[in-house]
Amino acid sequence: MSQLGSGLTLFLSLMVEAMPFLIFGVLVSGILLLFVNEKQMIAMFPKNPLLGALSGSLFGFLFPVCECGNVPVARRLLIQGASAPVAIGFLLAAPTINPVVIWATWTAFPDQPAIVILRVVFSFAIATIVGWVFSWQPDLKPFLQPNIAALMPASIAAPSGETIEASNFLKPGNYILDPSSNPIALDAANLDAVIAIASPKRKSILDRLPLLLDNTVQELREMGGILVLGSLLATIIQIAVPRNIILAIGQGPVTSVFAMVSLGGIISICSTVDAFFALSFASTFTSGALLAFLVFGPMFDLKSMGLLLMVFKPRAVFYIFAIVFQLTLVFTLIINLWIS
Amino acid sequence: MAIQRLRTQFAPYLAEGLVTLALCMWGILILHYWHSGKMGLLIHPNYYGLTLAAGCFLLMLTCLQVLKFWRRRIQVRPQHLSLLSPAAMSGIMLSAALVGLLITPRPFTSQTAIQRGLQDKTMVTRANPQVFRATSKPESRTLLEWIRTLDVYPEPDAYAGQRVNVDGFVVYPEDLPDNYFTLTRFVISCCAADAYPIGLPVRLEQNRKTYAVDTWLAIQGEMITETLNGQRQLVIQAKTLKAIPEPDNPYYY
Numbered sequence: 001m002s003q004l005g006s007g008l009t010l011f012l013s014l015m016v017e018a019m020p021f022l023i024f025g026v027l028v029s030g031i032l033l034l035f036v037n038e039k040q041m042i043a044m045f046p047k048n049p050l051l052g053a054l055s056g057s058l059f060g061f062l063f064p065v066c067e068c069g070n071v072p073v074a075r076r077l078l079i080q081g082a083s084a085p086v087a088i089g090f091l092l093a094a095p096t097i098n099p100v101v102i103w104a105t106w107t108a109f110p111d112q113p114a115i116v117i118l119r120v121v122f123s124f125a126i127a128t129i130v131g132w133v134f135s136w137q138p139d140l141k142p143f144l145q146p147n148i149a150a151l152m153p154a155s156i157a158a159p160s161g162e163t164i165e166a167s168n169f170l171k172p173g174n175y176i177l178d179p180s181s182n183p184i185a186l187d188a189a190n191l192d193a194v195i196a197i198a199s200p201k202r203k204s205i206l207d208r209l210p211l212l213l214d215n216t217v218q219e220l221r222e223m224g225g226i227l228v229l230g231s232l233l234a235t236i237i238q239i240a241v242p243r244n245i246i247l248a249i250g251q252g253p254v255t256s257v258f259a260m261v262s263l264g265g266i267i268s269i270c271s272t273v274d275a276f277f278a279l280s281f282a283s284t285f286t287s288g289a290l291l292a293f294l295v296f297g298p299m300f301d302l303k304s305m306g307l308l309l310m311v312f313k314p315r316a317v318f319y320i321f322a323i324v325f326q327l328t329l330v331f332t333l334i335i336n337l338w339i340s
Numbered sequence: 341m342a343i344q345r346l347r348t349q350f351a352p353y354l355a356e357g358l359v360t361l362a363l364c365m366w367g368i369l370i371l372h373y374w375h376s377g378k379m380g381l382l383i384h385p386n387y388y389g390l391t392l393a394a395g396c397f398l399l400m401l402t403c404l405q406v407l408k409f410w411r412r413r414i415q416v417r418p419q420h421l422s423l424l425s426p427a428a429m430s431g432i433m434l435s436a437a438l439v440g441l442l443i444t445p446r447p448f449t450s451q452t453a454i455q456r457g458l459q460d461k462t463m464v465t466r467a468n469p470q471v472f473r474a475t476s477k478p479e480s481r482t483l484l485e486w487i488r489t490l491d492v493y494p495e496p497d498a499y500a501g502q503r504v505n506v507d508g509f510v511v512y513p514e515d516l517p518d519n520y521f522t523l524t525r526f527v528i529s530c531c532a533a534d535a536y537p538i539g540l541p542v543r544l545e546q547n548r549k550t551y552a553v554d555t556w557l558a559i560q561g562e563m564i565t566e567t568l569n570g571q572r573q574l575v576i577q578a579k580t581l582k583a584i585p586e587p588d589n590p591y592y593y
Contacts (some may be wrong), residue, residue: 012440013382013532016370020387020394081374096520107387108530218426220401221359224366225429228436234533243455280533283456 007239012134018163021104026219056089060098070094070290071307085138089131095271095298108275122255126327128147134269143316223270230269253336256289264297271298288336357429364402365437370395380589383531425456447590450511453537478502484592496565496574507558542576
C-alpha cells in the first residue's frame with residue numbers, strides 16, 4: 001500500500017513539474033508555426049553541405065519543436081526547397097537543441113551540468129554528422145515518399161489537398177475539414193490556402209489567434225496524454241521492478257546504455273519533458289545511460305518513426321535509425337567506459 | 341439514421357468538451373496543490389511559481405475554449421490523427437487529473453527509502469552537492485549538513501562526543517541490530533522523482549520497536565563511533581527522542 005502511495009507521489013510530481021515546460025514548448029512552436037515565414041528563413045541557409053547541416057541543427061534554436069513537431073516542419077522545409085543536410089540536421093537536432101528543452105534538462109539535473117552539456121553536444125554532433133552523410137545523396141527524391149517528392153520542385157501556391165488526401169489514414173499533424181468534410185492538412189506550406197478555404201478574406205494576425213488556441217489545445221492533449229502514459233510507465237518500473245534487478249542493469253556500463261536506449265525508443269515521451277522522466281532513473285542508472293536516453297529518444301522513437309515514414313521511404317528511415325543508434329552508442333559508451 | 345446524424349453533429353463538441361474538461365481539471369489540480377500546501381511534497385520550491393503560472397494558463401485556456409463554444413466557433417476543427425483517438429488522449433489526461441484530485445499524495449516512506457538505496461554504501465551515480473557551507477556549531481547541523489560534513493571529512497572519530505540535534509523519520513534497515521534504526525530524510529533537487537534518502541544510524545537503550553517505522557522524531561544526543569556490518573561509522577547515541585508531526589515540506593534541498 002505504501003508502495004502505491006509512493007508511486008502516486010512520484011507520478012504526480014513528474015506530471016506537475018513537467019506541465020509548465022510542456023505548455024511552454026507547445027505555445028512557442030505554435031506561435032512560430034502560425035506567425036513566422038519559413039520561406040525567408042530557408043533562403044538564408046548556407047549551400048555548403050557541412051555548414052548546411054550545422055545551421056540546420058542550430059535552426060531548432062529559433063524553431064523550438066519537440067519530436068512531434070519537427071517532422072511536419074522538416075517536411076515543410078523540404079517542400080519549400082531546403083537542402084537535405086539542412087532538413088535532416090533540423091529533423092534530428094531541433095527536438096533537443098532548443099532553449100525550452102535545454103532549460104527543462106537544466107531544471108531536472110541542476111547538480112549534474114555534464115548531463116545538460118553533453119546532451120546538447122552529442123545531439124548536435126549526431127544531427128550534423130547524419131545531415132552531412134545525407135548530403136552525399138544530391139537528389140533526395142528517391143529517399144522520399146512519392147507525395148512529398150512530387151511537391152518538392154512544384155509551386156507551393158496550389159493547395160495540396162488531393163495528394164495528401166490519398167493516404168490520410170493514421171497521419172498525424174493538424175487537419176481541418178473543408179466544407180465538404182474532406183480533411184486538409186494544416187501546415188505552413190498550405191496555411192494560406194487552407195485559411196482561404198475557411199474564409200473568403202485573407203486572415204490577419206489577429207484572426208489567426210483562434211487557430212493558435214486550437215493548435216495549443218490539440219498539442220497539449222496529444223503530448224499531455226503521452227506524458228501521462230510515460231510517467232505511469234516510469235512509476236511502474238520504479239515501484240514494481242525489484243531494486244536489485246534495476247541496479248544490476250543500471251550500474252552495468254554497457255547493459256545500462258542498451259536498456260535506456262530501448263526505453264527511449266519505446267516510450268516516445270516528448271523531448272520537452274523527457275529529462276524529468278530520466279530523472280527518476282538518475283540514482284540507479286549510469287550517466288552514459290541517461291545521456292543515451294536523452295540523446296536517442298528525441299531523435300528516434302516509435303512515435304517519430306511513424307511520422308518519419310510519412311516523409312521518407314522505409315530504407316531512408318532505416319539509415320537514419322542505424323546511424324543515429326550507432327553514434328549514440330559510441331558516444332555514451334565512451335562516457336561510461338573511459339570517462340566517468 | 342437520426343442518431344448517426346446527431347453523433348456526427350455532436351462528436352466534435354464532445355471531443356472539444358472532453359479536452360477542455362481535462363485541461364481545466366489539471367489547472368484546478370495545480371492550484372489545489374498550491375493552495376493546500378501539498379506542492380512541497382511534489383516539487384522543489386524554486387518551481388512553485390512556474391507551475392502556478394502553468395495552472396493559471398490552463399484555466400485561461402479553459403475560459404477561451406468556453407468562449408469558443410459560446411460563439412459556436414467549432415467549424416474549424418484541427419485534428420491530430422494518431423495512434424490513440426483524441427477522446428482517448430483527453431480521457432487519459434482527465435483520469436490522471438481526477439486521480440490527483442481524489443487521492444492526496446503522501447510523502448515517501450521508509451519502504452521507498454530502502455528501495456532507493458538508503459543501505460547502499462557505494463552509489464556510483466548519486467548527485468554531488470555543488471555548494472557546501474559548514475555550520476560551526478554541531479548541535480545546529482541538520483541531518484543533511486551532517487551527511488555533507490561527513491562527505492567532506494569522513495573520519496568518524498573526528499566527530500565523536502559532539503552534540504546532535506536532528507529530526508527525520510524512522511527506518512528499520514535489515515542489516516542493523518534490534519536496538520538501532522536509521523533516522524532518515526529525503527533530499528530533492530527538482531521534484532519527488534529524484535528524491536534520494538540520507539540517514540544516520542541511531543543507537544537506543546531499548547528495542548527499536550518502541551518507535552514505529554515512519555514515525556517522525558526529533559532526536560537529541562551525542563555522536564559516537566561504532567563498527568556496524570564490519571564498517572566503522574558515526575552513530576547517534578540518542579538521549580531524548582520526541583515524536584513530532586510530519587512537516588509540511590518533508591524534503592531537504
